[in-house]
Amino acid sequence: MRMKPAKSAPRRLVRGDIDGFFGLALDNLIQVLLIVGLCRGVLGFSSELLYGRVLPGVALSLLVGNLYYAWTADRLARREGRDDVTALPYGINTVSLFAHVFLVMLPVKLAAMGAGQSPEQAAELAWQAGLVACLGSGLIELAGAWVADPLRKLAPRAALLSTLAGIALTFIALGFLFRTFAAPIVAMLPLGIILLTYFGGVRFGPLPGGLVSVLLGIALAWGTGLVGWDDARFAEALAPAGFYLPRLWLGDLWEGRAALGAYLSVILPMGLFNLVGSLQNLESAEAAGDRFETAPCLAVNGLGSIAAAVAGSCFPTTIYIGHPGWKALGARVGYSVLNGVAMGLLCLSGTVALVAYFVPIEAGMAIVLWIAVVIAAQAFTATPAAHAPAVVIGLLPGIAGWGALMAKNALRAAGLATPDNPLTPELAAKFRLSDTYIEGAFALEQGFIFSAMILAAVTVFIVERQFWKGALWALAGAVLCWFGLMHSFRWTATDTIIDLRPGAGAGWAIGYVLVALALLYAQWAKGRSRTDKA
Template sequence: MAQLLGWKKGDWGAYFGLLANNLTNFFTMAGLLIFTVGMPAEFVYKRIAPGFGLAIFTAGFFYWYAGKNLMKKTGRTDVTALPSGPSAPSIFIVVFMVIMPIAKSTGDVYYAWRVALGWCFLEALIELSGAFIGDWLRRIIPRSVLLSALSGLGLLLLAMNPILQSFEAPYVAFVVIAVIFINWFGKKAVFPKIPTGFLILAIGTVLAWLFGQMDASGITEGLKQIGFSFPIPQFGDLFKGISPAMVFLISAIPLGVTNFIFTLENIESASAAGDDFNVRNIMLANGISSIIGSFFGCPFPTTVYIGHPGWKSIGAGIGYTLVTGFTVFIISILGLGGLFLGIIPLSAVFPILFYVGIVVARQAANETPKIELPVVFVSLFPWIANWALTLVNNTLSAAGTNAGQVGLEAFTKAGVYHRGLVALGSGAPISSIVWGCLVVFAIRNDSVKAIITAVTAAALTYTGVIHSPGVGFGLQPEITVGYLLIAGLFAYKFFADKKGLAGETDMPDQTA
């Protein structure tokens, strides 16, 4: 069985890490729908969750199969499959921009769910477009840019919260982190005969129960959720929701584009690590998995997850992604998630995500030519702003207020440049690529590509795809003009180079 699955010793660590990531998003989804929107828990667990699990299992199967094909094609046995799961940003967008407004205005949570199904279907169709332009984008966007943009995602969205949560549970997390440092960063493992994934889980669970972080009530509550619910086709509800979902297409377009950009970055990251997957097949798998989920009641699309180089570094093969998908599917149809979380502390698993974020960032530094190294750091800033903006807005929301009520002047006096955070942090997945391209094309003295990048950025800014909290025309006119001025500067540089007017830079290490 292990040989058929392509299972290796390193798959255990990847399995537990990816499973924790998927379960976190699973319970985020359920919690938002039940406690924020007000959907009945029974409806969420019996109508939505099974489709949610089926979509994840389908994606896991596709990426396992892609890994198996790559093994046959190359004759290698060290192929690592791509990880996948529900798109975390889409969970919040669907809940807060589609389901909640409709539920509040109509008083009908079931109608809101139908519209969300239609929205997910439309978003998946947009994701599918990546199958036809993904290779083209991969050719025109430098590898160093794709990897650097992904490193920002890894550090700020994948690693930052887990390390913060680890400091809230140091009795458990610190020892787990130390095991990771020794076994996955170091050269000689502690307890080498035990798979590190098992070791982390065992140590973390024992410490959590020993220091009173867990209690039996969690198990009791988890047992109450157990019950069989198989995915039921929801074609009628889906097609009823497509027409009203067209109104929300303005939010589906940028998220669909962002999701296939994420996928493209992860494919490039896997290629840099030695596993060159077919772009079109992976993009198709992404969109098809999301469509299957919507057919069975899940309004949240799937996506390729960050982390391939991290899982590869610990010796994972192709089996972990299939087994993770199957486990989430079983958990979703049997209602076992609450029981697992009642036994195993997330504080024992979060450090694995911290490790993966570090490895992704390290890959960007290792694979980027020394002269282009500034791109790694420039591409971080949109992600830093995105993380800080989310933190500020969530803090204000917890205090029962918002940025508009506080006022920009009060923010500025406190040294918080909220307007800048909104501008730089909105659309971070795409703007990090834009700024990375500007840096690399400047270093390569490729003014034509820099002009195209700047003009494209101006168009994206004018339409609100980047630098604005919502899509709309002319929301950031100053930034739009700023990009056009950058295009003008590179146009001057192009003609100056033609006439021999440009000189050497005054940075002594530019050719190092």
């Protein structure tokens, strides 16, 4: 009897892991730099708040996920006797990062300052709200790990992807596109390198294209004077260097609990998107030849976000897209471990401030812009061609929400929307003089993630002539409106914010009910037409 050859133990670190590490670490580094830039520039976080609380939580969440997914890949490789298993890529969720900053934390900060709180107190409240949003997202991902497939079947793909695409195009892509053309000599070449690398398949010698893009951006930024040496700024960047152990912030989570209800319209859909997106990325990995167990992988994804929240981070983690790409590079298990350790040390040591000093955001933002383009393009390429109208309709609420934010930013830049010059309903009449119905934009801004899903789903079922399913989605929209989770808003001195109370969105609720009745009539007429033909 012939003996079967023993399965050889796969190597945990190979040459391709170095390429994979640079690619994944660069992606994660850009996310961390975004966190630093947005928390400091938009939210006004102090150094203690950012480096002593937020980034240690980020470090813990990245270590939890990267080490776990490396372990599962190693276990799969040993079980199947293979040396080509690639660990799932993992890191900060880009879309959630922007959603939590602009749709949860910034409104909380502005509302607090409008109520007379100091900027420092407002930043503290914004951080607490971010913790709650991150915890909520993680709990949704954890709870949904065992019911992901039914959740995925409930909503048409066009409804899910177009909503993400709306956020990607507006809150991610447009801002960085503006910034690219504000500094064209520095930012346009890195964007071109990224497009050539990821869309054109061009290689730039032995170095990953993303690294080449960032290095060129750094050289151009320093060489053209966009950034320059400043002793005071360097000393400020050096000051946070130290060692920051993650701590538990359960008391602050409890203090921020009101955000769970006030921003449920952001937290719930984003948690579901993270869940479904991670499931799709597991399917992508399986198509590339690596079949990982679904429930444990999704559960640890949720646990990573929960660990982030209790340890001080406001930003959920997720399984990244691109597993087949890392596999093609030759990355296996080691790249995930290297990424977790490197990002962990960077965040725990406070040295990310030094990296942010030497690497301006203009040098790396092309990668984030590319991610946004991929997300938006996927909404069209991964859905049936007949559903393209639904994708377009699903984009519109996100565009409207971003437009409302831009309008309010413009008002603040002009000295309005402040406690001394408050926003008032009379402002809408002035906007109408230029044929701009700004109150409609403010209505679409509230709960736009819900409304994008609902409008896209209704359109899908109209295209498919499954009118009764569209009616159910419209009625769901009516319920959300009635309780104030969608469209309803109230004026404050500095902002327009969601109005959570029964009956708050009665007018919009009636509108959705009327749409549901029209859809039910279409279903009845469809059945009657079949009867007449028979």
